[in-house]
Amino acid sequence: MNIIDAIKERHSVRHYTAQPIELEKIQRLKQLVIEYNEVSGLHIQLITNEPRSFGESLLARYGKFSGVTNYFAMIGKKSDFLDETIGYYGEKLVLESQMMGLNTCWVGLSYKKISSVLNIANDEKLVCLISVGYGATQGVDHKRKMPYKVSKTDVKSSPQWYKQGIGCALLAPTAINQQKFKFELKPGNKVSVKAGWGPYSKVDLGIVKYHFEIGAGIQNFTWE
Ligand SMILES: Cc1cc2nc3c(=O)[nH]c(=O)nc-3n(C[C@H](O)[C@H](O)[C@H](O)COP(=O)(O)O)c2cc1C
Numbered sequence: 001m002n003i004i005d006a007i008k009e010r011h012s013v014r015h016y017t018a019q020p021i022e023l024e025k026i027q028r029l030k031q032l033v034i035e036y037n038e039v040s041g042l043h044i045q046l047i048t049n050e051p052r053s054f055g056e057s058l059l060a061r062y063g064k065f066s067g068v069t070n071y072f073a074m075i076g077k078k079s080d081f082l083d084e085t086i087g088y089y090g091e092k093l094v095l096e097s098q099m100m101g102l103n104t105c106w107v108g109l110s111y112k113k114i115s116s117v118l119n120i121a122n123d124e125k126l127v128c129l130i131s132v133g134y135g136a137t138q139g140v141d142h143k144r145k146m147p148y149k150v151s152k153t154d155v156k157s158s159p160q161w162y163k164q165g166i167g168c169a170l171l172a173p174t175a176i177n178q179q180k181f182k183f184e185l186k187p188g189n190k191v192s193v194k195a196g197w198g199p200y201s202k203v204d205l206g207i208v209k210y211h212f213e214i215g216a217g218i219q220n221f222t223w224e
Helices: 003-009 023-038 059-061 082-099 160-170 201-214
Strands: 046-049 071-075 105-109 124-133 180-185 189-194
Touching: 003 201, 023 046, 023 082, 023 189, 071 082, 082 105, 082 124, 082 201, 160 180, 160 189, 160 201, 180 201, 189 201
Parallel strands: none
Antiparallel strands: 046 071, 071 124, 105 124, 180 189
16 A cells, blocks of 8 residues: 555544554554654653553543554654644654554544553653554545635646645544634745644644645655
8 A cells, every 4th residue: 555545545434443554564653753753853652451441431532532552642842843743743653553454543532641651851841642553444534625725826737746735634634523724825836734623622733734745745845
């Protein structure tokens, strides 16, 4: 599966089977976590065989999760850019997991923080989790906004790469499926994207920027 297929096939999955993730896949994911932490300065941790975060707490039941024993804890130094960086690198892990045949779900609220398994320094923050494992299903397609709703530039008359970028951004997961981002194509192939107001909208921003880069091709534009 290539990354575009992963973007198309990914859906949030909240129910997982008891099938353990193979050791090689765990090792590959741990290696990616090390790489991404190095380039981003984040402190992401892959927690395995830990069922308590999605145990019988009220929040977990509210979020309708089951069988979650593995997750990425998305941690980093507190800063104005933390949420966006978490979104960008977290979505890289989501799409890599999808390409390995695993399923995921970003989780901002419906989990319990188990401090004893996490390593969070005083100047760091746990922004959210991403569950990972073998889904009971592959999830379902959700309603998406139309391209004109998320772009100030007329998408129909825009270059092919911009259209493809918007197409991939529209398939990105966002908190409560809010899709509150706005792209604009500026002279000199510069692209800007702004987050709207809403819960986790800066995490969403990082996620959609990564999807846009994949769809548009980073050789075709620069971020403003
Ligand atoms: C930052 C973020 C936080 C999220 N938090 C939760 C959550 O707490 N509980 C939940 O069930 N889903 C959560 N989701 C999943 C979204 O509801 C889901 O991505 C959205 O409805 C679109 O569906 P899709 O991912 O299947 O495309 C979150 C997604 C994002 C990006």
